Amino acid sequence: MEVLHSTTxxxxxxxxxxxxxxxxxxxxxxxxxxxxxxxxxxxRNEWFATDNQCPHRHQMVLSRGIxxxxxxxxxxxxxxxxxxxxxxxxxxxxxxxxSIATYPIEIRGGVVYVEV
Amino acid sequence: xxxxxxxxVVVIGNGMVGxxxxxxxxxxxxxxxxxxxxxxxxxVAYDRVHLSEYFAGKSADDLLMAPRDWYSENGIELYTxxxxxxxxxxxxxxRSHHGLVVGYDYLILATxxxxxxxxxxxxxxxxxxxxxxxxxxxxxxxxxxxxRKGAVIGGGLLGLEAAKALLDLGVEEAHVVxxxxxxxxxxxxxxxxxxxxxxxxxxxxxxxxxxxxxxxQGTDRIEGLQFAxxxxxxxxxxxxxxxxxxxxxxxxxxxxxxxxxxxxxxxxQLQTSDPSIFAIGECALVHQMIYGLVAPxxxxxxxxxxxxxxxxxxxxxxxxxxxxxxxxxxxxxFGNPFAQEPDCRTITYDNKAKGVYKRINVSSDGKTxxxxxxxxxxxxxxxxxxxxxxxxxLPPNPEDxxxxxxxGEEAGVGVMGLPDEALICSCEALTKGQLCHEISENxxxxxxxxxxxxxxxxxxGGCTPLVKDLIQGVMKQQGLYVxxxxxxxxxxxxxxxxxxxxxxxxxxxxxxxxxLGKGDGCETCKPLVxxxxxxxxxxxxxxxxxxxxxxxxxxxxxNIQKGGTYSVVPRIPxxxxxxxxxxxxxxxxxxxxxxxxxxxxQRIDMFGAHVSDLPLIWEELIEAGFESxxxxxxxxxxxxxxxxxxxxxxxxxxxxxxAIELEERYKGIRAPHxxxxxxxxxxxxxxxxxxxxxxxxxxxxxxxxYVGGNGGSKPQHAQLLAADVDKETCTRLIDxxxxxxxxxxxxxxxxxxxxxxxxxxxxYLKAVVVDDVLGIVADLEKEMQLLVDTYHCEWKEVVExxxxxxxxxxxxxxxxxxxxxxxxxxxxxxxKARDWKxxx
Ligand code: SRM
Ligand SMILES: Cc1cc2nc3c(=O)[nH]c(=O)nc-3n(C[C@H](O)[C@H](O)[C@H](O)COP(=O)(O)OP(=O)(O)OC[C@H]3O[C@@H](n4cnc5c(N)ncnc54)[C@H](O)[C@@H]3O)c2cc1C
Ligand code: SF4
Ligand code: FES
Numbered sequence: 039m040e041v042l043h044s045t046t047x048x049x050x051x052x053x054x055x056x057x058x059x060x061x062x063x064x065x066x067x068x069x070x071x072x073x074x075x076x077x078x079x080x081x082r083n084e085w086f087a088t089d090n091q092c093p094h095r096h097q098m099v100l101s102r103g104i105x106x107x108x109x110x111x112x113x114x115x116x117x118x119x120x121x122x123x124x125x126x127x128x129x130x131x132x133x134x135x136x137s138i139a140t141y142p143i144e145i146r147g148g149v150v151y152v153e154v
Numbered sequence: 155x156x157x158x159x160x161x162x163v164v165v166i167g168n169g170m171v172g173x174x175x176x177x178x179x180x181x182x183x184x185x186x187x188x189x190x191x192x193x194x195x196x197x198v199a200y201d202r203v204h205l206s207e208y209f210a211g212k213s214a215d216d217l218l219m220a221p222r223d224w225y226s227e228n229g230i231e232l233y234t235x236x237x238x239x240x241x242x243x244x245x246x247x248x249r250s251h252h253g254l255v256v257g258y259d260y261l262i263l264a265t266x267x268x269x270x271x272x273x274x275x276x277x278x279x280x281x282x283x284x285x286x287x288x289x290x291x292x293x294x295x296x297x298x299x300x301x302r303k304g305a306v307i308g309g310g311l312l313g314l315e316a317a318k319a320l321l322d323l324g325v326e327e328a329h330v331v332x333x334x335x336x337x338x339x340x341x342x343x344x345x346x347x348x349x350x351x352x353x354x355x356x357x358x359x360x361x362x363x364x365x366x367x368x369x370x371q372g373t374d375r376i377e378g379l380q381f382a383x384x385x386x387x388x389x390x391x392x393x394x395x396x397x398x399x400x401x402x403x404x405x406x407x408x409x410x411x412x413x414x415x416x417x418x419x420x421x422x423q424l425q426t427s428d429p430s431i432f433a434i435g436e437c438a439l440v441h442q443m444i445y446g447l448v449a450p451x452x453x454x455x456x457x458x459x460x461x462x463x464x465x466x467x468x469x470x471x472x473x474x475x476x477x478x479x480x481x482x483x484x485x486x487x488f489g490n491p492f493a494q495e496p497d498c499r500t501i502t503y504d505n506k507a508k509g510v511y512k513r514i515n516v517s518s519d520g521k522t523x524x525x526x527x528x529x530x531x532x533x534x535x536x537x538x539x540x541x542x543x544x545x546x547x548l549p550p551n552p553e554d555x556x557x558x559x560x561x562g563e564e565a566g567v568g569v570m571g572l573p574d575e576a577l578i579c580s581c582e583a584l585t586k587g588q589l590c591h592e593i594s595e596n597x598x599x600x601x602x603x604x605x606x607x608x609x610x611x612x613x614x615g616g617c618t619p620l621v622k623d624l625i626q627g628v629m630k631q632q633g634l635y636v637x638x639x640x641x642x643x644x645x646x647x648x649x650x651x652x653x654x655x656x657x658x659x660x661x662x663x664x665x666x667x668x669x670l671g672k673g674d675g676c677e678t679c680k681p682l683v684x685x686x687x688x689x690x691x692x693x694x695x696x697x698x699x700x701x702x703x704x705x706x707x708x709x710x711x712x713n714i715q716k717g718g719t720y721s722v723v724p725r726i727p728x729x730x731x732x733x734x735x736x737x738x739x740x741x742x743x744x745x746x747x748x749x750x751x752x753x754x755x756q757r758i759d760m761f762g763a764h765v766s767d768l769p770l771i772w773e774e775l776i777e778a779g780f781e782s783x784x785x786x787x788x789x790x791x792x793x794x795x796x797x798x799x800x801x802x803x804x805x806x807x808x809x810x811x812x813a814i815e816l817e818e819r820y821k822g823i824r825a826p827h828x829x830x831x832x833x834x835x836x837x838x839x840x841x842x843x844x845x846x847x848x849x850x851x852x853x854x855x856x857x858x859x860y861v862g863g864n865g866g867s868k869p870q871h872a873q874l875l876a877a878d879v880d881k882e883t884c885t886r887l888i889d890x891x892x893x894x895x896x897x898x899x900x901x902x903x904x905x906x907x908x909x910x911x912x913x914x915x916x917x918y919l920k921a922v923v924v925d926d927v928l929g930i931v932a933d934l935e936k937e938m939q940l941l942v943d944t945y946h947c948e949w950k951e952v953v954e955x956x957x958x959x960x961x962x963x964x965x966x967x968x969x970x971x972x973x974x975x976x977x978x979x980x981x982x983x984x985x986k987a988r989d990w991k992x993x994x
Contacts, residue, residue, distance in 0.1 A: 053967060054966050054967045058966040058967070059966065060701060060702050060961065061699060061702070062664075062699060062702050062703075063701065063702030064702075065961075065966040066964060066965055066966065067965055067966055067967045068965040068967060068968050068971065069967075073965075073973075073975075076966075079674070081664070081674050081675075082674060091975075095716075095990045096990070097716075097717070097718050098718050098964075098973055098975050098976075099706070099714070099718050102706050102709065102710070102714075103677070103706070104676070104677040104680050104681070104702070104703065104704075104705070105674075105702075106643075106673075106674050106675045106676030106677060106679075106680065107643075107673045107674035107675070107676065108642070108676065109642075109673075112674065113676070115676070115677035117705065117706030117714055118714070120677060122677070132602070135215070135218075135221050
């Protein structure tokens, strides 16, 4: 994968193209062995990247979840038991004990870049 | 680093009550105290009451009272896996096993209890367990894998729970051995025990009463039990649940007063013989007794926490009413269950056929409820308990309380009739008044919200039904209940949204949201709108912007399973299948490594398909003439059939043909919930048509049509809509019935629940779909015909459409790679999904 610039611990990776991710939905990419969920929240004109694994039952499914909003907060609901996570900071909105990691994401020239 | 103003509090024991004490103390006063907690178990405090759910799939983490971080965030020093071994009362300090010495101003003993193990020869043998900690459960679980016969000594509350766990762990024989002449001797009477015993036997438990165990046989590991009456019982594992023994050993070493039969002696303030040391929970002997339940323990935590911040409080005798959970049979006792004439009037209801026994003890003047027992049906437990505790004046016919409303209003006193002081959640000591205030003034009008703001329903969970009623009651009083709107994005009911989408001719989610809603939608309104769009226009559910609004099952046209793989159910109309098609299923399952099972709906399910294999699997199935079975959709499932007049000597009509016709007609149609059907060839009803959303039974003259049946957790028989009609009439009536349901039901409501809620019930339904009082049946039929005419197989469309097909991969950047975290285990020569717990 093409490396744009690197900091001490993370690197920007070319993840996929814009067309790979359905509008107002998500899909999963594999980056150096890690599963990252990418969401194209086209209704808000925003992109998000998070862990693909739901911490509740360790299922690799968050990219298949339905996205939406709670108040102003963009969120994704896990398909399994509907734990919902903020796409901004990864906190779980209906169960304080869980959270997921989120990653910086950028779109340049139709390509999706994620910093992992 | 204690300053002179800080009070140092040390808690020994990080169990349920020790934890609750910390929570209560810091909620009252955070800065003034320096709290240190020692726990013997390596886990931080967890919910012991729901321990058995560990076997049902809850992880140790799910059971935690609070995550480990909670302690540091609240400035509490926590040492787990490090029991206190000595208390120096002179110097006021404790010493832990690892040698840590910590001084205290106040010391709280919350050491709980351990299982009481009677002095029977052989208890040290391998395969003998107690049932108290997570560690015990791990040991039991791994031993049970190789055990075939298990027994539990003790037929009390915990013993029965442990016995059920043995069954769930898959041992072939599970026995309960009880010393007394009845089960749960402290909670229920002989008659109740008799009913309970029969119910448990039907679950597969074997019960042995009046048995005193003398010897545990075997050399190193247990091989059997020998009883005082000379009989024997061969078993290869045993759980002892013969009572509890308070953990007072540390108190004894420290020279505190303990009771000869166990328990740390405390006064009403819960002080031990040393005034700076308190004992709470199951280790404390107060009012001459050990309270072996969590709610009184929590109240003790409250009493001591209040005293430490300077409020005088004492511990009052506590209600010991209990409801048995988990076992699959309702059992409850409350107040004084054993009160007898002439002190009271006893009313009993004993229905052996149904396995229900109820007893209430009413005061001699008939005014108040003293106590009672419920076996087999404990639905009225919460109400009865409240009626008893609050000394509510009884209705003129107190038997109505247990016989239920026989036509008309709910008997007795509804939750809204209780006084404000009535204790609703006894674990958290919340009264009706407090909860109502929280609901009406602070707007916490869901169980989830109340859990967060008050902690109601978070302890034993027994109050949840009552809390739900309370929410409804309060909302009704405020005139709020009437509209069941969808979510924060749509201020409409499902029926209103359906009508508006139709009038405005909207076909995509974003159009609907722009026209009728606000915000960005969510997992509640998106699938709902998806279903309504499908019910109205029947366009492909994955096209335009619709794929991403579907629940995972609909989005992938398959059912998501543990581990993230999918199951595939091809349609097998009426359950009829050719040998060639059976062979194809076998070949496909073999090729893709799928687990196969005959479903409860007369067809075959193939489990464990990777998302990227789905289109390939469908392609092969379609090739052989199969279509989607819509097992993933809120749509028609199966029309079950019996073999009928073509083969059966009793059949009066061809039920298989009619079942196939009906299944072909209604397949793929989206509805508020799934719907099912059955067609039986005669009155013997082998297709169980009366348990279906619509069911047809052949008669000599034609067909009887039943609607509104349901299996599931609240089974209900379907009711007759029309008798002796011909096939065409029958089909037309079903068209109207289904379409009326689709257009008016709340989301995720089966036909049975819809019909129960429909004002006017069955006679109104008949008036609408048979007699056409609303003048809409022509429209209903037309709308249904549109859906029938626009049917398409969704699998086929994906297989043939490269755009849609592309979405069926796990990684969009490496579509050929499957999810490497998916793991299977093998079982009986097939695969199964790896259990949640062991995946990480
Ligand atoms: C596969 C099957 C079990 C089996 O191995 O036999 C099954 C499996 C599931 N059932 Fe069922 N039910 C199956 C027959 C039944 C039956 C029996 C029947 O249809 O004759 C019933 C009772 C009859 C009824 O529905 O009235 C049944 C009542 C339920 C219910 C309770 C519905 C209710 O109204 O209370 C649910 C929960 C729900 O739908 O919300 C449920 C939900 C489920 C779900 C969808 C749970 C889930 O969300 O994952 C399971 C999907 C597993 C999967 O991926 O395939 N299943 N389920 C059966 C599929 C039949 C088929 O060929 O389509
Ligand atoms: C399977 C099961 C089901 C139950 N079901 C119900 C129910 O349905 N309803 C109900 O009300 N109650 C139920 N109970 C009882 C309930 O769990 C107890 O009443 C409650 O846990 C008591 O809390 P506690 O803190 O006093 O004791 P515990 O929860 O036992 O905690 C005491 C802790 O102190 C530790 N400890 C002991 N000595 C020391 C030491 N010297 N140093 C440091 N730590 C020490 C122990 O290891 C333990 O972790 C059930 C119990 C079990 C086992
Ligand atoms: S009863 Fe139905 S929902 Fe429950 S485990 Fe069985 S298949 Fe799943
Ligand atoms: S696995 Fe995500 S909510 Fe349970």
